[in-house]
Amino acid sequence: MKIIVIGNGKMATDCIRWMLMSESHTLAHIFYENEKNVNPRVLLELIDSHHLPSSTIVKIHDEANLKVMQSISPDWIFNINCYQYLRESVLSIPKNGVINFHNGPLPRYGGVNIPSWAIIKGEAQHGVTWHLVNAEIDAGEVLSQAHFELTARMTAAQLMVKCIQVGLQLFEQHWADWVEGKVQPTSQQGERLYFGLKDKVPNGGLLTKNQTSVHWDKMIRGLHLFPYPNEFGFAHILLDQKKYYVIAGRKWEEELEGEWGTFVVLENKGFVIQLCDGPFLVTQLADEQWQLVKPNAISIGWNTSQFPTIEGE
Secondary structure, eight states: OEEEEEEOHHHHHHHHHHHHTOSSOEEEEEEEOGGGOSSHHHHHHHHHHTTOOEEEOSOTTSHHHHHHHHHHOOSEEEEESOOSOOOHHHHTSSSSEEEEEESSOTTTSEESSHHHHHHHTTOSEEEEEEEEOOSSTTOSOEEEEEEEEOOTTOOHHHHHHHHHHHHHHHHHHHHHHHHTTOSOOBOOOSOOOEEOTTOOOGGGGBOOTTSOHHHHHHHHHHTOOTTSOOOSOOOEEEETTEEEEEEEEEEOOSOOOSSTTOEEEETTTEEEEEETTEEEEEEEEEOTTOOEEOHHHHOTTOOTTTSOOOTTO
16 A cells, blocks of 8 residues: 655654565655654654655645645655644545554543643543544544643643654554555544634733642643653743743642742742742753743742732732
């Protein structure tokens, strides 16, 4: 069978490696986005070493890309970590269909920024899904799915890595069965939730003294995506009209006396601030130029009135 891959990053690279081991199927073409590959060298070296036909893309629906796909007349197209919405002009090309990897459990977590949303929502369990693609985003029939527990301190970046690992395990075990028709697709079951580009970070990522320590913890971890690109948002605080990004912190287990906004500087650790439900330890900050700053260096002179609150919270 002839297969086209539209994909980026480590996941697409590793999936291509597994496909290359098959003698029954042919990788006819690979489309990838330069801007979406954190380390494009790995993918490009694989393409070059196996002399694979490939194209860089900005928009997959451009006429030149469609002509390439139509000339190949593939049996299947795999969409692996390419987050462009595939319209009918692409979906109609393969003889058997399009298979997509989604880094969330469908139908509960469809859409974009899923690792961040799962942590912000306080989920204890997550999952990944390989599914067929239809006209409705992330609504196609399921080919394979796996669930796993989230660790207590997991960040969105760490969850993304976990999703890739579990997704690759599923791919290695089942991809040949998918394309050979040995797996019966099943309709999605349960409540469907969708998170689109219009769904913004709560409060724009701003952390305030009248929020809970649980909220701070989920926001900091849920918006920590480094080293991956982050177009979603960043957890931050405001002081004297200056923005500081909160990179790391955790609930402080010791008692802290004082009203909301009271803080204590801890040498070599950061500072503890009193929130509405108890103290929180901030251990790592960056300024607006993303230069790391010592939390105790900027906390001098803070007081309750300087630290903002949000009306209604």
